[in-house]
Amino acid sequence: MSNNLMVLRERDLIENPTTRLPVCLCLDSSYSMNGAPINELNKGVQYFFDAIKTDEIARYSVELAVVSFNSEAETISDFSSVDRQTITLLEADGATSMGEGVELALDLLEQRKREFSNKGVDYYQPWLVLMSDGGPTDNISTAVRRVQELSSKKKLTVFSVAIGDNADITVLKQFSSMKNNLVLKVKSAEHFKEFFEWLSQSVSVASQSVPGDKPSLPPTPPVIEIEL
Amino acid sequence: MSDTWKSASAYVTGRGHLTKNIPCQDRTFELVSKHSTGVFYGLSLADGAGSYKLSDIGAEIVTKEILTYLKSNFSNLLQVKNTSKKIINNIEEQLAKEAKNREIDIKELSSTLLFVVIKNDKFIVGHIGDGVIGVLDKDNKISVLSHPDNGEYSNSTFFTTTDSYPDRLRIIKGNIVDSTGFILMSDGSDESLYDSRTKELAPVNAEIINWLNVGSSKEVKSALESNLNEIIKHKTHDDCSLGILKKC
Numbered sequence: 001m002s003n004n005l006m007v008l009r010e011r012d013l014i015e016n017p018t019t020r021l022p023v024c025l026c027l028d029s030s031y032s033m034n035g036a037p038i039n040e041l042n043k044g045v046q047y048f049f050d051a052i053k054t055d056e057i058a059r060y061s062v063e064l065a066v067v068s069f070n071s072e073a074e075t076i077s078d079f080s081s082v083d084r085q086t087i088t089l090l091e092a093d094g095a096t097s098m099g100e101g102v103e104l105a106l107d108l109l110e111q112r113k114r115e116f117s118n119k120g121v122d123y124y125q126p127w128l129v130l131m132s133d134g135g136p137t138d139n140i141s142t143a144v145r146r147v148q149e150l151s152s153k154k155k156l157t158v159f160s161v162a163i164g165d166n167a168d169i170t171v172l173k174q175f176s177s178m179k180n181n182l183v184l185k186v187k188s189a190e191h192f193k194e195f196f197e198w199l200s201q202s203v204s205v206a207s208q209s210v211p212g213d214k215p216s217l218p219p220t221p222p223v224i225e226i227e228l
Numbered sequence: 229m230s231d232t233w234k235s236a237s238a239y240v241t242g243r244g245h246l247t248k249n250i251p252c253q254d255r256t257f258e259l260v261s262k263h264s265t266g267v268f269y270g271l272s273l274a275d276g277a278g279s280y281k282l283s284d285i286g287a288e289i290v291t292k293e294i295l296t297y298l299k300s301n302f303s304n305l306l307q308v309k310n311t312s313k314k315i316i317n318n319i320e321e322q323l324a325k326e327a328k329n330r331e332i333d334i335k336e337l338s339s340t341l342l343f344v345v346i347k348n349d350k351f352i353v354g355h356i357g358d359g360v361i362g363v364l365d366k367d368n369k370i371s372v373l374s375h376p377d378n379g380e381y382s383n384s385t386f387f388t389t390t391d392s393y394p395d396r397l398r399i400i401k402g403n404i405v406d407s408t409g410f411i412l413m414s415d416g417s418d419e420s421l422y423d424s425r426t427k428e429l430a431p432v433n434a435e436i437i438n439w440l441n442v443g444s445s446k447e448v449k450s451a452l453e454s455n456l457n458e459i460i461k462h463k464t465h466d467d468c469s470l471g472i473l474k475k476c
Contacts, residue, residue: 006439006451008459012432013420057465120425125381 018060021124021207022079022112026105028132028163029068033092037133037163037189042089044192051200052082058200059083061207065108069101070094079112098132099140102175105130106146109156124206125154129199130175131161131186135168144174151177161195164188185225194221230348231404233269234440235260236448237471240456242416244465253277253284253339254414254469257291258445261299266348268302270295271471275359275414277338277387282330286323286337290388293322298345298352305401306350312397315354319388338387341397342374342412344473346404353400353410358385360418362429364409364474370434374398375427376415385415409437409474416466417456440474448472 025045029038045066052058059082066076066087071094077085109126116123128147150156160172162185173181186195202217220226237256245252253276261268272291276283297318298305305311319341320334327334340357355361358376365371377396378385386396411433413421421430439448456468 006443006448006455008432008436008455010459012430012435013459013463014423014430016419016422016424120423120427122378122424123381 017119017121019122019124019207020063020116021058021061021203022063022065022109022126023203024065024067024079024105024109024126024128026067026069026101026128026130027090028070028096028098028101028134029090029092030070030096030134030137031093032096032134032166033163035092038090038092040189040192041131041163042087044196045090046087047193048196048200049082049085049087051197052203055200055204058204058207062203063112065105065112067101067105067108069097069104071097073097073100073104075104075108078108095137096132096134097138098130098136098171099138099143102128102130102140102143102147106143106150106156125157127203127206128156128158129161130158130172131163132172133163133167135171140171140174147175147177159184159199161186182226184220187225191224195224197221198224230266231475232267233346233473234445234476235269235271235471235473236440236445236452237271237273237412237469238449238452238456239273239414239467239469240453240461242461242465242467245467251284252467253287254416254467255284255287255291255339256412256469256471257295258471259295259299265303268299268345268347269473270298270343270345271410271412271473272341272343273359273412273414273469273471274339274341274388275357275416275467275469280336280338282332282336283339285326286388287339289322289326289337290319290339290341291343293319294341294343294354295345298343302345302347302352305352311352311401312354312399315399316397323388335389338389340385340414341388342471344410344412346473349404351401351404351407355398356390356396357387358415358418360411360413360422360429362411362413362433363407364411364434364437366406366408368408368434368438370411370429370431370437372422372427372429373400373410376418376422404475407475409434409440409472411437411473412471414467414469416464416468417460417470419464419466420460436470437472437474440472440476
């Protein structure tokens with residue numbers, strides 16, 4: 001028999017939805033971020049979204065949400081395809097309700113996971129990226145407990161990122177799910193671009209992982225310090 | 229007189245592995261053995277764990293060893309209640325031996341495992357981890373016999389070396405009555421052939437199994453390889469493999 005008759009056609013195959021990687025940025029927009037820090041952070045976030053959009057694989061796999069926290073926590077952008085999102089610029093003002101911000105981010109991630117499950121969409125372990133230049137002004141105990149519970153069950157990856165020298169490393173370490181609870185430190189606002197460049201590369205790697213894979217993230221750039 | 233079965237299988241390196249210069253970690257194996265008590269037909273498939281460099285070796289070992297073991301113990305395993313435990317013990321023994329020889333952790337040899345074996349119109353099917361096992365009935369209707377068993381997340385699954393392994397080996401055994409064919413696939417292939425939303429196999433799976441009605445095993449193997457390379461692997465980054473078994 002000729003092999004010509006044993007040929008699959010594209011139309012006979014299943015078009016399964018792309019496996020999603022939900023990533024939530026949880027960003028400090030308190031008053032201490034006023035001026036250059038918030039401006040550079042806004043540029044960094046925009047750069048991150050643009051980098052994801054131009055990555056052939058991450059573009060269809062990564063879903064981003066942005067939460068900001070100052071005196072209150074606010075959803076700046078809920079989960080969606082990056083192609084459909086426009087980013088509202090953050091303004092720095094008020095206190096540092098980090099606990100509220102992290103809880104809102106966790107709620108968004110849980111909601112998105114439920115939506116994926118209901119629609120039969122496969123997904124990777126979600127990421128939470130927490131960035132702050134100070135210490136919390138609200139109670140963070142519930143947020144810490146929720147994060148640590150999820151992290152210990154390998155249900156959440158958290159990158160804690162300190163901005164500058166005044167960030168409360170002790171607090172950020174409580175949220176980190178990285179080895180030895182390490183915290184990444186962006187030395188100054190001018191280096192946000194390098195951080196988001198690294199983050200977009202890391203997201204791209206994770207969005208291509210297959211069962212049994214432990215994604216090997218790219219090394220952090222020199223301008224990012226590791227706080228153990 | 230028992231029915232005669234034909235098989236074919238193939239595996240190809242995925243795009244992700246080609247980019248990273250990693251060997252194909254999927255494996256398939258077929259075994260036909262004639263004996264005075266009947267003919268044994270076996271088909272197995274394994275997908276090595278992506279995070280372990282030697283998982284292709286592990287996949288190769290389990291695909292061969294499982295069929296060799298089942299061939300020698302088929303009648304006994306059909307009758308006993310602890311089929312899963314007996315099979316597990318054998319595989320662990322084989323993997324442990326290899327790990328000792330290579331002086332590596334047994335987890336380096338981790339893989340999924342899917343198999344179907346038939347003798348005298350009785351069958352044993354087994355499945356650990358992701359991938360799909362489908363069955364074709366006499367009305368040419370394809371259905372899922374064993375679904376992917378992942379963790380919650382897409383890049384997690386269960387392997388031959390997983391600590392909770394005994395609970396993860398799903399065994400189905402019984403008599404072949406209306407079944408006329410089987411298909412085994414790794415998760416790379418199921419992205420094209422299994423609907424993750426409806427949990428159903430694409431009808432084209434029946435067509436693939438039926439290729440064995442009209443082509444020789446060698447011709448069908450070649451066709452499987454071509455289709456994996458030319459169409460199925462382009463819809464995934466993962467390695468892709470398929471195995472089929474058909475009553476002829």
